[in-house]
Amino acid sequence: EDQVTQSPEALRLQEGESSSLNCSYTVSGLRGLFWYRQDPGKGPEFLFTLYSAGEEKEKERLKATLTKKESFLHITAPKPEDSATYLCALLPIGGATNKLIFGTGTLLAVQP
Amino acid sequence: GAGVSQSPRYKVAKRGQDVALRCDPISGHVSLFWYQQALGQGPEFLTYFQNEAQLDKSGLPSDRFFAERPEGSVSTLKIQRTQQEDSAVYLCASSLGGMGGYTFGSGTRLTVV
Numbered sequence: 001e002d003q004v005t006q007s008p009e010a011l012r013l014q015e016g017e018s019s020s021l022n023c024s025y026t027v028s029g030l031r032g033l034f035w036y037r038q039d040p041g042k043g044p045e046f047l048f049t050l051y052s053a054g055e056e057k058e059k060e061r062l063k064a065t066l067t068k069k070e071s072f073l074h075i076t077a078p079k080p081e082d083s084a085t086y087l088c089a090l091l092p093i094g095g096a097t098n099k100l101i102f103g104t105g106t107l108l109a110v111q112p
Numbered sequence: 113g114a115g116v117s118q119s120p121r122y123k124v125a126k127r128g129q130d131v132a133l134r135c136d137p138i139s140g141h142v143s144l145f146w147y148q149q150a151l152g153q154g155p156e157f158l159t160y161f162q163n164e165a166q167l168d169k170s171g172l173p174s175d176r177f178f179a180e181r182p183e184g185s186v187s188t189l190k191i192q193r194t195q196q197e198d199s200a201v202y203l204c205a206s207s208l209g210g211m212g213g214y215t216f217g218s219g220t221r222l223t224v225v
Contacts, residue, residue: 004154034213043116043203044155046213087154097168098143098207100214102154 002027002092006103013078013110021073021086021106029093033071034100035064036087044087047073078110114138116217118204124223125194133189133220137206145214146179146189147203155203161187162209173198194224 005024013019025033032051036044048057050066057064061082063074073086085107089100117136125131137144142163147155148171157171163184172179176195181187191198201221205214 036216041218043205043216043218046215049213089154097160099145099157099160099168099171100155102147102156104152104154 002090002101004088004090004101004103006086006088006106008106009104010107011109013075013108015079015110015112016077018074018076018078020075021108023071023073023088023103024069025071025088025090026069027090027092030090031093032091033066034089034091035071035073036089038085038087038105047086075108078108080110080112083108083110116204116206116215118202118217118220120220121218122221122223124225127195127224128193129224130190130192131194131222133191133202133222135187135189135204135206135217137185137187137204138215139185140208141206141215142184142209143207143214144181144187145205146187147205147216148173149201149203149219151200158189158202191222194222196224198222199224 003026007022035047038044048064053068061076085105087105089102119134144161146158149155159179160168161181176192178190201219203219205216207214
C-alpha cells in the first residue's frame with residue numbers, strides 16, 4: 001500500500017536555527033513527490049515537485065531533496081514567516097487520476 | 113479568476129441537513145479535485161474530474177456524497193443527510209492537467225451540529 005509518513009509532527013525553532021523535515025514513503029512506483037505549505041485557514045500552497053532520487057530543488061530558504069525512500073525539506077536560517085504546516089504528498093505510478101496521497105504534515109513554529 | 117474560489121467559507125449544518133459546497137476553479141483548468149481535511153490531518157482524496165467527466169470517485173466516503181461539474185468549470189460537492197463525522201474542511205484544487213502543483217482553494221469548513 002502506498003504510504004507517506006512525516007516527522008516530526010511538530011517542530012519549534014529559533015529564528016536562524018536551521019533544521020530538516022522528513023517525509024518517508026513506500027510506493028510501488030513514484031511519479032512525483034510534492035511539498036506544500038499550509039497556513040492556518042488556507043489551502044495548501046505548492047512549493048516543489050521532485051521526480052527522481054538525487055534530485056534537489058531550492059526556493060529562498062527552502063531546499064527539498066529526494067532519495068528512494070524519503071524526502072527532506074531543509075530550512076536554512078528560518079524566519080518567523082516560515083511558520084506553517086508543511087505537507088508532503090506522493091503521486092504514485094498507475095491510475096488515471098493524478099490523485100495525491102498526503103502525509104499528516106509537520107507543524108513548524110519559528111520564534112523570533 | 114486568479115485563484116481557486118470556494119464558497120461558502122464556513123457552513124454550520126444541523127445533523128440530517130443537506131449541504132452544497134461550491135468550487136470555482138482557475139479558468140481553463142481541465143483537472144479538478146475535491147479533498148477532505150480533518151483537523152490535524154493531511155488532505156484525503158475524494159473525487160476527480162477531467163473537464164465534465166468524473167473519472168474517479170473512489171474517495172467519497174458514502175453514497176451521501178455526490179459531486180458534479182456539468183459544464184467542465186464550476187463544481188459542486190453535495191452532502192446529503194449530514195452526520196457529525198462529516199465535519200471537516202473541504203478543499204478544491206485545480207490544474208491544467210497532467211502532473212504538477214495543483215492550486216488549492218482556501219476550503220469550506222463544515223461543522224455539523
